[in-house]
Amino acid sequence: MAKSWLVLDFETASGADLKKTGSYVYADNPTTEVICLAWEHSDGTKGILGPDALAPGGRLLEAAEDLNCFFVAHNALFERAIWREIMVVRFGWPDIPIARWHDTMAVALSKGLPAKLDVLARALHLPVEKDMEGSKLAKAMSKFGRKSGMLDRTPATMKRIMDYCEQDVAVETGAMKFLRNFQGGERAVWELDQKINDRGIRLDTAYIHASQRIVDNSVPEVVQEFWKLTSINPTQTAKFKTWLADNGVDIPDLRKETVARLMGEDMEDDLYDSQLPLPLTLPLVARRALYLRGLAASASIKKLPAMLACQGEDGRARGLLQYHGAGPGRWAGRILQPHNFPRAGLDIGGGSTASPSELVDAIMEGDDGYIRMVFGEPLEAVAAGLRHALVSDRDKTFLIGDFAQIEARIVLALAGQYDAVDKFITGKPYIDMAEAIFKKPITKAQNLFEYTIGKFTILGCGFGMGKHTFHTRYCQDQDMDFAAACIDTYRTEFAPKVPYLWKGLEKASTDTVWTGKPHDYAGITYMIEGPWLTARLPSGRKLWYFEPKRERRAMPWDPLDVRPSWSHMTFKTGRYFRRDTYGGLLTENVVQAIARDLLVHCMFLLERENLPIVLTVHDETVCEAKASDAKVFEQIMVDTPDWAKSYRIPVAVEIAISDRYKK
Secondary structure (H helix, E strand, C coil), X not given: CCCEEEEEEEEEECCCCHHHHHHHHHHXXXXXXXXXXXXXXXXXXXXXXXXXCCCCCHHHHHHHHCCCEEEEECCHHHHHHHHHHHHHCCCCCCCCCHHHEEEHHXXXXXXXXXXXXXXXHHHCCCCCCCCHHHHHHHHHHHCCCCCCCCCCCCHHHHHHHHHHHHHHHHHHHHHHHHHCCCCCCHHHHHHHHHHHHHHCEEECHHHHHHHHHHHHHHHHHHHHHHHHHHCCCCCCHHHHHHHHHHCCCCCXXXXXXXXXXXXXXXXXXXXXCXXXXXXXXCCHHHHHHHHHHXXXXXXXXXXXXXXXXXXXXXXXXXXXXXXXXXXXXEEEECCCCHHHCCCCCCEEECCEECCHHHHHHHHHHCCHHXXXXXXXXXXXXXXXXXXXXXXXXXXXXXXXXXXXXHHHHHHHHHHCCHHHHHHHHHCCHHHHHHHHHHCXXXXXXXXXXXXXXXXXXXXXXXXXCCHHHHHHHHCCCCCHHHHHHHHHHHHHHHCCCHHHHHHHHHHHHHHHHHHCCCEEXXXXXXEEECCEEEEECCCCCEEEEEEEEEXXXXXXXXXXXXXXEEEEEEEXXXXXXXXXXXHHHHHHHHHHHHHHHHHHHHHXXXXXXXXXXXXXXXXXXXXXXXXXXXXXXXXXHCCCCHHHHCCCCCCCEEEEEECECCC
């Protein structure tokens, strides 16, 4: 950290809903007010300002004017927005540039820790914990009293909120001192993230309204059909679970990932629990009911009001990205969640899919009957077209670059399986994989099923997937022996060195945890650093595993075969828990981290060439620039840093130019 720092925390109230609007629109809302501002300086001075004492002055003003003083906040995006829109605009304080902000939440995420301050404080065993009762009271400050019809601003309530705010500052200060600074070049990555969030991306308001009209027309029909099947409303979860059980489907819950696995849908890898016992076949009536309920309660169509809520006066939505929010360093989506837009590309028959312009034109026309005739279920058409609501400025276009099969390429290169790597260069890895499985010549046009199985095998088996998971995801209509054959062909014929990569990373990390000494495999160096096990990547960045613990674990194939292993604390899907590790998972972590570092390398080059980034989704970057910049954009996207060249990772990028966001 800098020699001089100041930790600060705002408590605010507003007629706007922060969760729906995001920080930017919330801070700009005229009803938003600062209830108090607490701070602590590195020299030991502390202070708190109430709503009547926000005029510039005192030690806080000195810190704001000190160019060497960092302002520290937990989720600095929010504090930056409040400072800029209220403290600067309304009260005349000096602006604080991004380069002088520090974010303890971002550092926590980068080091494998939870984002929420209360959970983080418990994880770090800080002497001061977040005041959760005070948090509830602060959230209620914007709500009018049921009896009085007034906002609660009594002296007792204000005193309680100020005490809560000061305690938050104490917790954040403790977290900052424990976590210290970003690692290496990650400070610059976070600053770039903040610039991209500030820049935002434009939304097509007319298109959003047209989509919403189709939703409003279609949902009642879906609910009615669901009622005819079940005599239940889609919102009656407990009754629907009972109905499913009565129809032969005993499902543990109705979470999105559970239903997706039950329906055989492809989801993000980390949403699956391979131990979850679910039937592999569904009665048709149950499948239809689950499908209809999914349509009626779709999180996708709920994005439409979310888009309008977070849209600023200039038509742009900001704050859509979370630095290090997903996987080992990748970005996650926020507010309207651009990272989980439904898949585009509706089948319109004859092996063709709808183009963005065809789908957008149909939705703008608003003819539900035509949409159903050409594209199928109107709600699915709207969901498939959600991403097209993101549009470039009128004098610009989107330059979209997506790394092709990047994880499959990296895992093979990292394992030294260069004969398989070369198949990506020749352009027919899926055909080669399919021919190895089916033992016959394959063409995509004449053998689409075989080709698809070859593709799924390459893209799905690099991280130790077993036959049961492969069967559930990709070939439920085949027997288990077929799934086993696909797995075996990948491991013994197509990529026999990859299993050694899983075992090598598992052994190196386990030896490090058990001996305390560094160990290396495939250029990945594991080391104990304080309460973390770190994995140094080829780029120089590290993955961080908090509180590694020695374990002994029986092998799945033999309960008597007990071997040294290790676990660590992690935060996922709202839970903070201890997680066992294994070679496939460690390989997935490393491979995804390398893919992210390749993307970051290109992102800095793009910004340097004045190609402004407005979005990054998984392995994809979206710039808002001139169409004439496309050649430079493509050259940058395939630029490979020296550390990646040493692994012979063959980077390829799929490029799109469009005035609407598309995959």
